[in-house]
Amino acid sequence: MSDLILYDFGNSVCCQKVRITLVEKGLTWQARRVDLFKTEQYDPDYLKLNPKGVVPTLVHNGTPIIESTLICEYLDETFPDPPLMPKDPAGRTRMRLWSKFVDEGLFDGATELSFSAMFRERMRTMPAELREKRFRNVGDPRRTDRFKSTYEHGVQSPFVLHAIAAYERAFKHLEATLAEGGPWILGTRPTLADINLMPFAARLDYLGLLDVWTGDRPRVRDWWALASDWPSFKKGLRDLISETEFAEMRSHGPKIRDQVAARLAELRGL
Numbered sequence: 001m002s003d004l005i006l007y008d009f010g011n012s013v014c015c016q017k018v019r020i021t022l023v024e025k026g027l028t029w030q031a032r033r034v035d036l037f038k039t040e041q042y043d044p045d046y047l048k049l050n051p052k053g054v055v056p057t058l059v060h061n062g063t064p065i066i067e068s069t070l071i072c073e074y075l076d077e078t079f080p081d082p083p084l085m086p087k088d089p090a091g092r093t094r095m096r097l098w099s100k101f102v103d104e105g106l107f108d109g110a111t112e113l114s115f116s117a118m119f120r121e122r123m124r125t126m127p128a129e130l131r132e133k134r135f136r137n138v139g140d141p142r143r144t145d146r147f148k149s150t151y152e153h154g155v156q157s158p159f160v161l162h163a164i165a166a167y168e169r170a171f172k173h174l175e176a177t178l179a180e181g182g183p184w185i186l187g188t189r190p191t192l193a194d195i196n197l198m199p200f201a202a203r204l205d206y207l208g209l210l211d212v213w214t215g216d217r218p219r220v221r222d223w224w225a226l227a228s229d230w231p232s233f234k235k236g237l238r239d240l241i242s243e244t245e246f247a248e249m250r251s252h253g254p255k256i257r258d259q260v261a262a263r264l265a266e267l268r269g270l
């Protein structure tokens, strides 16, 4: 009997990837909430498990595993049924290319768009001391610069343009990939490629922004219809979002929609 503890925070995209994987594997786990808005991620005891001061962290039989992409692969290797990675090395590299899309662009992208739409407002009402602590980010100047820029400039921050471009690259590639096969990214079965991407499409969808990128991409829309109806997506992500979180996304996303669409149009015209 495995002992699995997941340190997570409700509407965090990285935690959602891990939860979908856990559900698909039929595993049960103990959830420990780390409230990012109370800066609990910087508690010294938590930093011993995850020195980056971020969620998620999986602790399996006492061993901490960090980085959501690595956690999902760890889960697949440790609990092989049902398999979520192709067996052949070439298939695995295709799958990992999607992990790279997420880790090298979409993750920052979802953070910037969520930040400029809603967390920015929440941070304004935070006590100044907590806000400064959050900006310090356990001494990671890259994250500090991003947070500060989006906090100050919203959608006009250059980091939001990077976000819009990252989503554009990913969805363009997804449309082309699905044209060669489908209905899932690597063929007839869902894999970690799909799971990695789901929370990032879901975030845009719930903010009311997804069709800004997918309006002219029918295959991506079909993929999203399939993914968002998949039982493990519903149990690991959608059903765990509270009504308050849904309401926050629904009410704030549309406020940045026109500006986001204008910046995407600008980018496509370059």
Ligand SMILES: N[C@@H](CCC(=O)N[C@@H](CS)C(=O)NCC(=O)O)C(=O)O
Pocket (backbone or CB within 6 Å): 012, 013, 014, 015, 036, 041, 053, 054, 055, 056, 066, 067, 068, 069, 134, 137
């Ligand atoms: N590359 C990491 C990123 C983890 C990450 O940054 N998580 C966010 C939530 S989605 C977080 O904990 N943010 C806290 C903060 O930035 O203060 C992973 O995939 O696990």
